[in-house]
Amino acid sequence: RPIHPVYPIARQTAWRPQLPCDLVHTNEATHRVIRENLHRSPIAPGQIEAAGPRYCPSIEEKIVRFAHKTSHQFFLEPEGWATGEVYVQGCFTGLPYDVQYELLRTIPALAEVEIMRPGYAIEYDYVLPHQLTPTLQARHLHGLFLAGQINGTSGYEEAAAQGLYAGANAALWVRDEPPLFLGRDQAYLGVMIDDLITKEITEPYRLMTSRAEYRLLLRQDNADLRLAPVAFRAGLISRERYEAVETKRRAIAEEIARLERTTLHPSEALNAFLQHLGLEPLSAPVSARQFLRRPGATYEVIRQFAPPPHPLAQEVIEQVTLETQYEGYIAKQQRQIERAHRLEHRPIPDDLDYAAVVGLRNEARERLMKHRPRTVGQASRIQGVNPADISVLLIHLERGRRATSEEDDETAPLG
Structure with missing residues (x-):
């Protein structure tokens, strides 16, 4: 059973029995096979130029970068309860099939192994951050919502979370209902979406706890309390679950x-x-x-x-x-969030003319015009926009607010 169920215990589905994984190690024979065939891999010679996932290097990269190591770990993970297939975690590779077959059989525990599907290397394009709205809708193609690797991420959970978020927003868009937004203080999903639309991506994005500044509140034990109201409003959970x-x-x-x-x-x-x-x-x-x-x-x-x-x-x-x-620590983080919210949720008009913002540096102006942030908080996290630029932007927004207020006063009917 999960340590922290997402919903009250009585509403949990059965927790399936867990299966053990095995751990094996490469050896000098394994490394020799790989070194002798590096020229046949698109990864090692640099035919694939894009940066790979930082925490998932290929076995070819491990052999080259960590040449002093005499072995590397492979985790043998069962693919499921009803299959004999095993996934070799740690053996990411672009080597040809015959080399994969040879290198695996150098490991004693895998001496008689058969390969069901060989490993392969991929290189994929992704949508640039400024081309996405906070709902994961394509900025210049309304009605098209994107999720997964196309947004520059790597990982099953990252892709699944985006699919849930983009799918919900697509449904809400079709029904002409308010979109689903999640803030950085509401969910790790909110942290990821905000990063994807405001930061330059130079390598496949993985979501880690260190990316969240409010992680004391984003705990697994309170996920239902944080997200059930949002999920219910978006039509993602039933009334029964929400009421529970x-x-x-x-x-x-x-x-x-x-x-x-x-x-x-x-x-x-x-x-x-x-x-x-x-x-x-x-x-x-x-x-x-x-x-x-x-x-x-x-x-x-x-x-x-x-x-x-x-x-x-x-x-x-x-x-x-x-x-x-943890009341004191939680209260301190809540105060931090309240201070941040004063800027985070300060809206920026969609049609704001950044060319008219006096005192804004050219780089910041270009970045803001490119990304079109919804709020001052988002603007502050865009690469190339510094605190001084945010101060200039706030002054401009305040002047615009006062001008609008004065116009409203002048046009108001006399009592």
């Missing part, structure tokens, strides 16, 4: 409020239980929530000495505990 998550949200809020009102009093039984858990004894009355903030404190103490009126689901208890113990 909202029921969970209310249960969390009610239990946090109850813990604030509930007082734990020192007692012989309580302190004996704390000693059994290796915790400091209680010397004075304290609210149950304040107690839960103690280092090492667990909800089990609450369950024993200040139990809720009704049994709570484990995922509710987990959220109550996390939100209590």
Whole structure:
């Protein structure tokens, strides 16, 4: 079963049994086969000039770049429950079929291996960031939504997430409904989309936690609480699932409020239980929530000495505990988000004439005209646009707002 189910436990589908993977290593014979055939690979000699995925080098690249290593790891991953096929993770290659066959058989565990489908190298074109809108719609071809490698990404999860996002926006566009937008503080998907439309891509894009500045809030345990309302509005989940998550949200809020009102009093039984858990004894009355903030404190103490009126689901208890113990850090990140939102969501008119923005550097002007950001926040993340350019842009937007306000005052009917 997944550690953090996306929906309440009762609504989970069965968790399939996991299969073990095996680990094997290349050896000097493997490396000799590869070195002798490097001239037959389009990757090593440079026939494919585009940068490959940073964290997935081919076996040819490994042999050349890490010539001092005597072995490399191959993970043997079962393709499924009903097949004997195994995927060789770590053996990305563009070598011909006969060489692949030979190099695999130099590994003792694969001495009798048969290749079902050989590996291959690919090079693909991608759509430039400024050609995409924040909904992943082609900027100059309305109604065409793009997802996956064509947007410059690499990876199954990255492609699947874009497909979900672009597909939802395509459906909303057809129905003439408001589009789906996700911010950098709402989801890793929001981080990826924002990166794809504002940053220059020089290599296949992979989404990593380090790319998210608000990752303390983008946890796997609260994915349902963050995204169920957005998904429901976009028609991606049923009302039943949405209401299940909202029921969970209310249960969390009610239990946090109850813990604030509930007082734990020192007692012989309580302190004996704390000693059994290796915790400091209680010397004075304290609210149950304040107690839960103690280092090492667990909800089990609450369950024993200040139990809720009704049994709570484990995922509710987990959220109550996390939100209590990390409350200060979470509040600090929320304040950071609020400060960023003042700029992040400041809209930029679609028809803004950047040529008329006085004081804007030529490079910034060109970049902004090229990307056409929706908000000041997006504009600030475009390569080649610096904080001084953003200040100039804000002044221009404020002047435009005041001018519009004055015009409205002049045309308003006299009372």
